[in-house]
Amino acid sequence: MVSPTEQLAPALSVDARLTEIERRVDLLLNLTPVNAAEAWTDFERSDFGTAPTLRLRPLEFEPDLVRRELYSLEIENVTDPALHTLFRAKRDEIARQITALEDRDTSRFVFGSLQLYGGITPSLACAAEDLLEAVPAPAPSTQSVTAGAFAEAARGEFDRYRAVYRDFPAHIEVRDDISELMVSFGRLLIPESAAFRADRVEPLLHHEIGTHVVTYQNGARQPLTLLTIGLPGYDETQEGLAVLAEYLTGGLDPRRLRVLAARVVAIGKMLDGAEFLEIFESLRGDYGMPTRTAWSIAIRVVVGGGSVKDAIYLRGITRLLEALAEGSSLEVLFVGKLALDHIPLVQDLLEREVLEAPWVRPRWLDVPGARERLDRLRAGVSVTDLYEGAAST
Numbered sequence: 001m002v003s004p005t006e007q008l009a010p011a012l013s014v015d016a017r018l019t020e021i022e023r024r025v026d027l028l029l030n031l032t033p034v035n036a037a038e039a040w041t042d043f044e045r046s047d048f049g050t051a052p053t054l055r056l057r058p059l060e061f062e063p064d065l066v067r068r069e070l071y072s073l074e075i076e077n078v079t080d081p082a083l084h085t086l087f088r089a090k091r092d093e094i095a096r097q098i099t100a101l102e103d104r105d106t107s108r109f110v111f112g113s114l115q116l117y118g119g120i121t122p123s124l125a126c127a128a129e130d131l132l133e134a135v136p137a138p139a140p141s142t143q144s145v146t147a148g149a150f151a152e153a154a155r156g157e158f159d160r161y162r163a164v165y166r167d168f169p170a171h172i173e174v175r176d177d178i179s180e181l182m183v184s185f186g187r188l189l190i191p192e193s194a195a196f197r198a199d200r201v202e203p204l205l206h207h208e209i210g211t212h213v214v215t216y217q218n219g220a221r222q223p224l225t226l227l228t229i230g231l232p233g234y235d236e237t238q239e240g241l242a243v244l245a246e247y248l249t250g251g252l253d254p255r256r257l258r259v260l261a262a263r264v265v266a267i268g269k270m271l272d273g274a275e276f277l278e279i280f281e282s283l284r285g286d287y288g289m290p291t292r293t294a295w296s297i298a299i300r301v302v303v304g305g306g307s308v309k310d311a312i313y314l315r316g317i318t319r320l321l322e323a324l325a326e327g328s329s330l331e332v333l334f335v336g337k338l339a340l341d342h343i344p345l346v347q348d349l350l351e352r353e354v355l356e357a358p359w360v361r362p363r364w365l366d367v368p369g370a371r372e373r374l375d376r377l378r379a380g381v382s383v384t385d386l387y388e389g390a391a392s393t
Contacts, residue, residue: 008354011078011087012223018090019225021070024061027097028184031056031104031304036179037193040295048291051276054303056104057177063098070094082345089232100304109305110271117235117309120268124315127383128264131314135254135261135387137288143198147174147190150181150201154188157205157363161214165360168217180300183212185229186220203251206364211242218358219336224349227336235309237339240316241330244377245362247317247386248370257387259297260317262289263310266301276302318383325380330365334358 033039039052070091078084093116100112145153151174158170171187178191181204188208196204215238219227230238243260246252262283269279276298283294300310323340324330332343335350335358349355364370 008080008083008223011080011083012225014073014075014078014087015083016225017069017073018087018094019229021066022090022094022097022229023185024066025094025097025101026184027101028182029057029178030059030101031307032177032182033179033299033303034177036191036299037176039299040292043295048280049277052299054299056304059101063102066098067095070098082348086226086231086342086345090226093232104304106305110308113304113306113308117312118315119308120264120271120311124264124311124318125268127318128261128268128314130384131257131261131387132265132287134384135257137258138254140290141197141199141255144195145198145201147192147194147196150194150196150204151190153201154190154205154209157209160363161209161360168360180296181208183208183216186213186216188213197255199253200251200256203246203249203256206245206249206251206362207242210362210364211245212238214360214362215241215334215337218334218360221359222336222355224336224355227338227355230337231339231342233341234337234339236312236316237320237333238316238337239313240318240320241333243313243317244320245364247377248373249364249367250369250373252386252388254387255293258287258289259293260314262287262293262297263300264314266297267308267311270301270306271308314383317386321377321381321383324374324377327378331358334360334362 033054034057035053035055039054043050043052073087073091075084075087075091078087096112096115100109100116103109103112151172154172155170158168158172161168162170169186172190173187174190174192176192178189180191181194181196182189216228219225219229243252246256265287266279266283269282274282279301280294280298283289283297284291289297297310301307319340328340328343332338332346332350333340335346335355338346346355350357365374
């Protein structure tokens with residue numbers, strides 16, 4: 001008897017090639033400044049008066065050749081209707097990524113970013129402004145840890161997963177060519193020059209390892225390899241899930257909520273024509289953001305010529321709250337990297353035994369207080385309701 005996976009062998013061949021192509025394109029790393037630490041030093045020396053020059057790494061692929069390979073995939077031969085639609089959407093998304101990377105540091109880049117991540121709706125803009133008004137700006141935090149100390153904490157977190165899931169891989173890199181903490185294809189990348197708020201270490205571990213690495217490793221156990229790099233448009237749900245992890249573990253404090261809201265406000269200003277210095281000064285003066293935080297938000301928004309990606313955090317948690325109130329289960333979202341819209345497709349593949357149940361269960365579901373917080377969300381709350389009072393010091 002032919003297994004469901006064997007029946008889908010032609011489709012899974014296309015899936016594997018799409019995955020390999022997106023790995024080569026590597027949108028996340030190719031939109032990360034390589035000189036952020038030096039740019040900050042120069043900006044500080046200028047008394048915050050000269051906009052930074054951000055350098056991006058050269059592309060290590062030839063865009064036209066990758067496009068040719070992408071459109072040579074015989075997706076028309078995939079007979080499963082759901083997978084056929086999925087693969088076409090993924091092919092188009094990768095093509096948009098390639099164009100966006102070609103358009104870096106031009107006025108065209110922002111339009112590619114909008115195609116990939118969507119714009120700012122009036123309701124999202126209002127939610128961001130409401131959060132910034134409702135959540136008071138806390139006093140600056142003085143306790144911080146180095147990149148090396150954060151890497152040690154991350155090794156401890158990986159060890160906790162490996163104690164339960166023996167074969168759970170652990171890949172940690174402290175690098176001098178990135179400006180933000182990130183997970184890239186299952187690897188935790190830590191910027192060498194970064195200092196992390198001490199009270200943010202545990203929430204960040206649940207965000208990066210407990211969500212991004214866990215869903216990557218769960219996806220790696222599936223025959224559909226796109227679940228490692230993400231089904232089309234997965235980013236919003238994935239970041240919403242990661243923010244949820246912070247909330248359920250008690251780590252979504254006022255500072256973090258204000259950053260998520262300020263990112264949306266900053267993108268709105270960029271889309272209205274504001275440049276770096278105007279965005280930076282507005283975040284500091286109008287919204288009381290600390291200087292280094294305002295810098296971090298502003299460079300993420302202007303990088304490449306204007307990025308709207310950071311809106312997905314607030315939009316993602318907002319839509320996830322709506323889904324939880326409607327009775328959606330989180331379990332299917334741990335199968336790999338997928339969007340809320342993909343839940344029916346993934347559930348169908350689970351029922352047909354093409355996919356398997358998630359291998360790893362995130363630790364953040366079981367920390368003290370997580371179940372009670374999740375029950376509260378299922379009763380229906382807004383994103384502003386996630387504010388629980390003063391931050392810990």
